[in-house]
Amino acid sequence: MRILSLNGWGGRLGEELVSYIKGADPDVFCLQEVTNTPDAASPWLIYRDGGAELPQRANLFAEVAGVLPGHQAFFCPAARGPLHHGDSAFQSEWGLATFVRRSLPVIGQVQDFIHGAFSADGFGEHPRSRNAHAVRLHDYATRRTTLIVHLHGLRELDGKGDTPARNTQTTRLIELIDRVRHQHDGLVVCGDFNVLPESRMLAALRDIGLTELVTTRGFIDTRTSYYSKTPRFADYMLVSDNVGVRRFEVVAAPEVSDHRALLLEIG
Template identity: 60%
Template sequence: MRIMCLNGWGGKLHESLIAYVSDASPDVLCLQEVVHTPSTTEAWLEYRDGDHVLPQRANFFRDVAKALPNHAATFCPAAQGVLWDGAEAVPSQWGLATFVRGSFPVIGQIQAFVHKDFSPDGYGDHPRSRNAHAVRIHDYEKGRTVAIVHTHGLRDVAAGKADTPARIEQARRLADIATRIAEDGDRLVVCGDLNVEPESETFRILGDIGLTDLVTTRGFAGTRTAQYPKPGRFADYMLVDQMAEPVSFEVVRNPVVSDHCPLLLEI
């Protein structure tokens, strides 16, 4: 089973991302920073937050679902805010998406929040709402069940990626979701753009439920691409329990499909 985790950056590098995802065709794709605007026919909209302006693929979720036609697609909104089509404000949802190949039946799910709750009337002040999605899937070929959880950790403008009480609580909620979705004998994988440094208390909390991070323990120098100009090269992590038995794990440097590198695990 091949599991990919990727912060898609709202589809900014749309053509290269869609081509890569289609070609790689992982059995499970855990995608963060997903835009879903079914009310518009525009291909692109614009995100505006003060000086931070970013083109967004208006129906990024739909685009990736089309690139993976044999996968069951689930969108998990964290908030509904406004993107812009010139001077026109367009309501748009933002969150996570999970894509599971149809030959792996989904036999359990949890959709929950690790920070705040669903924000229906705007993205809100930073640090904004953050959710997680967990799936429990059956692998017929191997005769086993795998639980996979992913999230997009909160962004804190003032604290950067340093630990805060909110981030500690976020880690505890994530650990709780993981322990609730995984049953005895399951392989467990937890991944996402956690928005923390490698020395974060997050990893102790997740370690307490038997998880080990593959990015930092296998010597990778970071998970950000050249599209990210700021210091701090770590954001994305992939953790597994002892049952998961990785066959291979890669922080994918090429092609560049986002300001984050895809993480690709085979178990």
């Protein structure tokens, strides 16, 4: 089973991202920062925040689903707010997407908020609402069941350090995992955590029996050349002891976001 996790950066490199995903053809694709704007009049829209204007791919969810026709596509919105095209505004949903190959039955799932609640009337003030999505899959080839969970962690304006809100986020994430995980399930937790390697969040996930693969395998950077700031860690992949890791890679090329993709193969 090939599991790929990526923060899509709102589709800023939409064509490159979609082309990469089509070629990679993962069994499970966990995508963060996904746009969904069915009424958009253009493939590109503008997100405005505090004087900044950022291009966004209007329908990144539909574009990725279009190149993965053999996958079930799940969209989990965290908020709905305006994106702009000239003087026109379009209401756009923003959140997580999970794509699962149809040969892998989804035998359990849950999505819920780990910070805040759904914001239907605007993206809201920082730190904005955050959700997580968990899918419990059975692999007929290996006769094993694996729970895959991904999230886009809180972005706090003062950095990636530990905060009370991040502590609560961690508690809610572990509660979400416990709701759907069965005793002998393998567990994979991935995504853009927005925390540092020494964070209390990663320590708490280690305490429930997970091993973090990015730093323990010597990778020192999960950002691409499109990201100029430090620190260079944001994305992580963690696995339980009963997950057989065949390969793990922090993908350096191609660059399809300001985040690097994380690729895990298990068997």
